Amino acid sequence: MTKTALITGITGQDGYYLSHLLLKHGYRVVGLVSPHRQTNLAKLGDLANKVEIYTVDLRDSTAILNAVEQLRPQEIYNLAAPSFVPDSWKDPLGTLDLITGTATRLLDAVRQVGLSTRFYQASSSEMFGDVFCSPQDEETPCRPKNPYAAAKLHAHWTMVHHRQRYGLFACSGILYNHESPLRPQQFVTRKVSLAAASIKLGLADKLEMGSLDAKRDWGFAGDYVKAMWLMLQVDEPEEYVIGTGKLHSVRELVSIAFECVGLNWQNHVVINPNLLRTDEHFQLVANPTKAKKNLGWEGQISFEKLLEQMVQTDIERLQNGKIAEVSSKQLLVE
Structure with missing residues (x-):
């Protein structure tokens, strides 16, 4: 029997890579x-012609219930969230509803059906x-520093409560920064890769940055969606x-990207x-031991390889005058 997978946030970076993975495994997406x-x-x-789109207002509990009842999916991947963390300060309530509200409505729909x-x-x-400590694992206490993080934590515990109270098969991936050529330009990795490409081609000369001391645990989005799938x-x-x-x-990040060109x-x-962020992080780094042990998961694409692919993709886009367009050949890092 063909499995049906529902994805919220399918038009985002992770939605693209997850859809590609599920289609490869024979799912109806x-x-x-x-x-x-x-x-x-x-x-x-x-992928636009390979997946199905079900139009539904994610703020409408009845509409979500009807969608789940009609489609009866074997798997649901709730990726819905604002893509850019700093924007959550502009609309904290909307951020909370999109992240926590969507999770709650989906979980309740599964339970009710x-x-x-x-x-x-x-x-x-x-x-x-x-x-307080680095690296972090599944037992590390949470102290969110922005509305996005607080909403994610609320949704996380809502999921846990539905699992504990109703016996649902519900889990979560606490994902660290994961990048790809699909990242929007406001993200620092894509900002840097596009700048390096533009300067190399003589289309720009300078890149404005905030703190160069901020640190991240960066991986490849295509690797991370495989972990999502393995969890289910x-x-x-x-x-x-x-x-x-x-x-x-x-x-x-800047040094390696510019070295690529x-x-x-x-x-x-x-x-x-x-451009400095008041809620900047310096010690958020993962301890993925549990995922390696239980799921057999480990990232395959190195930081250097990822940046090389992002810079090269931006060069090709700029040369072709198609900076906003994508293709699977460019995006799926080998």
């Missing part, structure tokens, strides 16, 4: 997309916030920290104090 997000379907690129659907909740390392294939639903276990500074970053990078 259905994206739950709000009416006002229809224009984002173009982001699916070559009486399905044995396996549910994945996209949690985030942002939940750990102002950490095991016997018991649990939480898993997913990351590389390696910290890299923004300075390293034979440039010295110090000749082009300008520090702009207005």
